[in-house]
Amino acid sequence: MHRRTLAQLADDLRSRRCSSYELTTHFLARIERHDPSMNAFVTVTADHALADARAADERRSRGDAGPLDGLPLAHKDIFCTEGVKTSCGSRMLDNFLSPYDATLVARLKDAGTVMLGKTNMDEFAMGSSSESSFYGPVRNPWDLERVPGGSSGGSAAAVAAGLVPAATGTDTGGSIRQPAALCGLTGLKPTYGRVSRYGMIAFASSLDQAGVLTWTAEDAALLLQVMAGFDPRDSTCLEEPVPDYRAGLNASIRGLRIGVPAGFFDAGLEEGNRGAVETALGVLESQGAELVGIELDNLDLSVPVYYVVAPAEASSNLSRFDGVRFGHRTEHAEDLLNLYTRTRGEGFGAEVKRRILTGAYVLSAGYYDAYYLKAQQVRQLISQSFSRAFESVDVIAGPTTPTPAFMLGQKTNDPVAMYLNDIYTIGANLAGLPALSIPCGAVGGLPVGLQLIGPHLAEGVLLNVAHRFQAETDWHQRRPPDFDAENA
Amino acid sequence: MNWETVIGLEIHTQLATRSKIFSASATRYGAEPNTQANLVDLGFPGVLPVLNGEVVNMAIKFGLATQCEISPRSIFARKNYFYPDLPKGYQISQYELPIVHGGQLEIVLSDGSAKTVRITRAHLEEDAGKSLHEDFHGQTGIDLNRAGTPLLEIVSEPDMRSPGEAVAYMRRIHTLVRYLGISDGNMQEGSFRCDANVSVRKLGSEALGTRTELKNLNSFRFVERAIEVEVERQIDLIEDGGQVIQETRLYDPDRNETRAMRSKEEANDYRYFPDPDLLPIVIDQARIGHIAAGLPELPDAKRKRFIADYELSAYDADVLTASREQAEFYEAVVTGLGGQPKLAANWVMGELSAALNREDLDITASRVSATQLAELLQRIDDKTISGKIAKQVFDALWNDGGEVEAIIEARGLRQISDAGAIEALVDEILEAHPRQVEEYRSGKEKVFGFFVGQVMKQSEGKANPQSVNEILKIKLKS
């Protein structure tokens, strides 16, 4: 069961080859057996899941089951889930039971999906390795000594190890695409505003976007169909019709113009990754797509822009964690100032503190113009580079990451080296563009990702290209060997 | 040495919307603590603000009424600071690009002269909650019902030169926002509060002195007194060789002094930046035109019209137009009366206003209606009753209700204008007071008033005073 895609499982449910209860039981058993070696889950909601699965089966027996009804899922622990702990990977929210569901959670619940649990992540989504969680690091099922990427590393590891057929994630600078690449999955970050941010704990509000980690583009299309669309609770959510994503998956890509930015193939890209990505581009070319060399001016400045804008927004977004209305509260508050400084000093981990301090710095009097305003201007330049590129190409393709999964602990003491992991993914966040990563090769047994970036609201095109690629290749069907046995 | 006071005001006006500026919680005053604070107001993880369209309309109304420019595009910014009544750790406000800016307002000073105060800007923001300091085992209790209530912060240029001018300006704004229906202006409930920026400089000097900011002045009287004592403090300080420090000070009405606020001592760095959860407010001409078409007559225009049409003094016009309801009441009386605007003004500002004050009633709750008052004044005008008798009728109307005509008849209050009847009364009085008659005739003309009083008393106030005067004069000469 755990080797089947979400679409195949949906067929199985529809044709009564299995029940949601059986599926749920199977995956819960796999979580119980395998998660201790990976630490992909913060919370497993077994009782809720079994009850929801029974309810889904009842709906199906009554004949009113929707297309996703009864399918098991996991949510990144950044999404608020009513009555269930929502920790964001932080001690600060270790005791927080959300009183409400995020819009995305509610929509998937309404579609009948069964939540198995909440996945581990970098604290407040700040990281690229899922090592900064209060609940300990997540491990990569392809090599347990390596990181799964981050910040949606728990979701990526859980799907890759077959503990759940699909999981949600969030992507502020690459937090869906990068772990998808490092774990051999399809990871989709939609256009900024395509999916509601309501109930998704904010990291950097102008960059955050929710998406999914799945085996295939088809599975991503299935989920996006339900998640996407206007939400009156989010002022930045797009009021645009949602196309039928699955219907466009098989369209021909003959004549499609794919821009290949020279800057994505620079010295930082490891040879193995370069080879895999170039081979993948050859596959798309053989399917009739046209490869066009392009330049994306200032894209090399994505990382510095990001490390001004994201911490600035984060420093403000995280001010609400003060120990008064929810979350951790210090036991050593002698006065009001202590209440704040100790609660926050104890509640936040080192990386989160660094980002808050960086954010306070770039916004503070005397530095605002030199850092924050400057970064916003360069952001504009980067966004314009993409706009210009999309005047002549339909999508942009390149590597998702410069290297395959690195070793646990390898970069934890060098934040700047860690930040450079996101060098190819951040641009899409700065410009608000949809982007996805699909598995396209392997280096030393570790997966490599191909990234596709499209113009605003071109999720359908990206999924189409990814699906055609997956029709020609089998990288998306490869599973981490240690977790692959049929009865494991 | 001669000193000049320089004052600028920041007035925080709560906008009279049903729901909050960024959430669908109620804004009703006086609810149980934290029962009108939803997830957005409480700043829970993951929640987002969505702007209430009505606050935009209200800000446009204010802008139009003060000749401000309405920004075609304005943005919200976050003002970052930690305080227990500020749940998110930032206040959503406007910094660069406020919704309206660059206007002016004419104020009338106590000597009747007019002065223009420039309005720098007015911007939208959310209110904070309340801290309750009493009786929680040395702790402070936080009520966030008010958090997220919409505010329009109206910032003036430092154009005022005395506490009196500051109060006149504040009253004008208070009148205006109530005319526009954008705020109830209730100062007890904190719907209308004021911070004053105060400095002094040598008379004739161009440069501004160092200013202090006086916080949360929630009555006209406090504004006046707080500025007075602060100006005294600053002058004393400078004359003693000291320097004014730019700081935030709190007015203590019990001690009638200002003191530096401890919580604001540390230098604030608010780290304003555009709020990424909200997009720019875009206002087109159609929206402005639609709102302009629905604006009521504004106090300034009304005041000028009252002076022109009713020949009222500037003072009377000012008082009568202090609220839209009072002005409308007054005009209804004049219409009912068919003229005599001065008589109507005297009664609305005199007897009626006194009665309302006695019972702390708003004019909309007056127990004597405009129609009743008009009828009553008509009876003065046609000499059915005297002004003095009319006050009795007014009291009867106020206390027991009823019809003007019926009260006059039932109580036999109709004025005696018949010359024969009055002559008889006069004769009676003169006869009873021969000594005073003698005094008068020997040149002590002051005694005349005594005779009038006696005749009126004898007639129980009903004698027409003018006739009494005339007849008395004739009789005393003979």
Added chain:
Amino acid sequence: MSPEDVYKLGMLARLEITPGEIDDVVAKLTDIVAMVDQLQAVDTDGVVPMAHPLDRSQRLREDEVTEEDRRALYQQSAAAVERGLYLVPKVIE
């Protein structure tokens, strides 16, 4: 960046930084600032700052009250509540 600068930022952000942490924080923030300083070399004259990826305007909500009192639920997550009020150490104005 000096320890004093970092302590000052810590005060602005209400974050306690312990003596044990300070050296590491200073070193890493210095690296981060050096990295973002690359921006200073870019000519951005006349470039409109981009605050947001969406070039759209704010949607306006109807002025309607649709929320009811859910205080009991919302206060379950609070550490200290009395008579419906959130409690904090004494605030001095």
